[in-house]
Amino acid sequence: MLELNRDDFTKAELVKVMRSDDPELLQELFSTARKIRKEIQGNKIFAYGFVYFTTYCRNNCNFCYYRNSNDIERYRKNEEEVLATSKALIESGVNLIDLTMGEDPQYHQEKFETVANIIKKIKGEYDTPVMISPGVVSNEIIDNLADAGADFYALYQETHNRELFAKLRVGQDYDERMNAKLYAKEKGMLIEEGLLAGVGENEEDIVDSLLTMGEIGASQVRVMSFIPQEGSPMENCATPDRMEELKIIALMRLLYPQALIPASLDVDGIKGLKDRINAGANLITSIIPPKSGFMGVAHNTMDVDEGGRTVEEARGILDQMGLRIATREEYKEFIKEAGK
Numbered sequence: 001m002l003e004l005n006r007d008d009f010t011k012a013e014l015v016k017v018m019r020s021d022d023p024e025l026l027q028e029l030f031s032t033a034r035k036i037r038k039e040i041q042g043n044k045i046f047a048y049g050f051v052y053f054t055t056y057c058r059n060n061c062n063f064c065y066y067r068n069s070n071d072i073e074r075y076r077k078n079e080e081e082v083l084a085t086s087k088a089l090i091e092s093g094v095n096l097i098d099l100t101m102g103e104d105p106q107y108h109q110e111k112f113e114t115v116a117n118i119i120k121k122i123k124g125e126y127d128t129p130v131m132i133s134p135g136v137v138s139n140e141i142i143d144n145l146a147d148a149g150a151d152f153y154a155l156y157q158e159t160h161n162r163e164l165f166a167k168l169r170v171g172q173d174y175d176e177r178m179n180a181k182l183y184a185k186e187k188g189m190l191i192e193e194g195l196l197a198g199v200g201e202n203e204e205d206i207v208d209s210l211l212t213m214g215e216i217g218a219s220q221v222r223v224m225s226f227i228p229q230e231g232s233p234m235e236n237c238a239t240p241d242r243m244e245e246l247k248i249i250a251l252m253r254l255l256y257p258q259a260l261i262p263a264s265l266d267v268d269g270i271k272g273l274k275d276r277i278n279a280g281a282n283l284i285t286s287i288i289p290p291k292s293g294f295m296g297v298a299h300n301t302m303d304v305d306e307g308g309r310t311v312e313e314a315r316g317i318l319d320q321m322g323l324r325i326a327t328r329e330e331y332k333e334f335i336k337e338a339g340k
């Protein structure tokens, strides 16, 4: 059996864990991940509100429901709507607002000022940290977003295998995407890197991604299992067994004890929370207010209007696990350390 909880894993050892289905090893993997989280942050779990404010997109990612060629209903929310939903999320107890958008040509060509204003309001008036997930934007726009006060820039490579990237993010440039997040980091923003599970990667690819996340200095690292989307080229591809995602979460925790690692409600809804937390995640993402008209990504409506993706619902589950949602002040303290 592998010895866990070390900071000098070799690539071969990591690959071996990804390939293993030995129940004893996996148990040890998850319990070690939980132990490390507890050492770092006790029983606190962070929570992010998700505000997907425009679902228009110029890109054609093969895995995504919102790809440009998909003939779907789309929306573009105005500043008031975005702020009202952000406020409701903050009042419900989230620690950060994740402002997410498709690469909406209307913004990408002219309107980033609106986004900067929204960030300033959430930071100033609502005194709450902000993550911005705008896709690939120019260095000049990154400067503006950083100046507006955005704490985090999220941009997921999905894979660090260039050939696979080209098949997934069709027509997009690998280096341009990577360089945007490196530039954001240089400008003082924290960055989030992420990978998709179940899109044709092998164990070596996963391990390359795990190591790259550390090399680029990401403070938040994520994995999401691929969910097939109606009308997209990958509509008939299967969703992967969740054990892959759980193992990746646990390995990220072992490799990067201080990292923010999401348990995303977007993949399996609220019923998926417990397993991900038990694998070592320390953060709940994709909290969306019911009946607000805002959508998720991988599962765009699952549990939303039913009130399943709320802080209250998550709190009930955490409570049974001896855990609790962190306060905004505790989260701010945590990211201050992450920025050092």
Ligand SMILES: C[S@@+](CC[C@H](N)C(=O)[O-])C[C@H]1O[C@@H](n2cnc3c(N)ncnc32)[C@H](O)[C@@H]1O
Pocket (backbone or CB within 6 Å): 063, 064, 065, 100, 101, 102, 103, 133, 134, 135, 136, 154, 155, 156, 158, 194, 195, 196, 224, 225, 226, 227, 228, 229, 297, 298
């Ligand atoms: C919808 S995008 C939002 C930000 C921006 N448009 C971008 O692509 O960077 C956020 C992420 O959602 C994830 N995602 C999209 N479609 C998915 C799917 N079908 N299953 C799982 N995750 C998905 C991808 O990892 C993607 O990077």
Ligand SMILES: C[C@H](CCN)[C@@H](N)C(=O)O
Pocket (backbone or CB within 6 Å): 050, 098, 100, 133, 154, 262, 264, 265, 266, 285, 286, 296, 297, 298
């Ligand atoms: C993928 C999204 C995040 C974008 N920064 C969101 N649905 C999530 O699961 O946190």
Ligand code: SF4
Pocket (backbone or CB within 6 Å): 057, 058, 059, 060, 061, 064, 065, 066, 067, 068, 101, 102, 103, 135
């Ligand atoms: S993942 Fe992002 S960039 Fe790609 S099609 Fe979906 S919304 Fe657009």
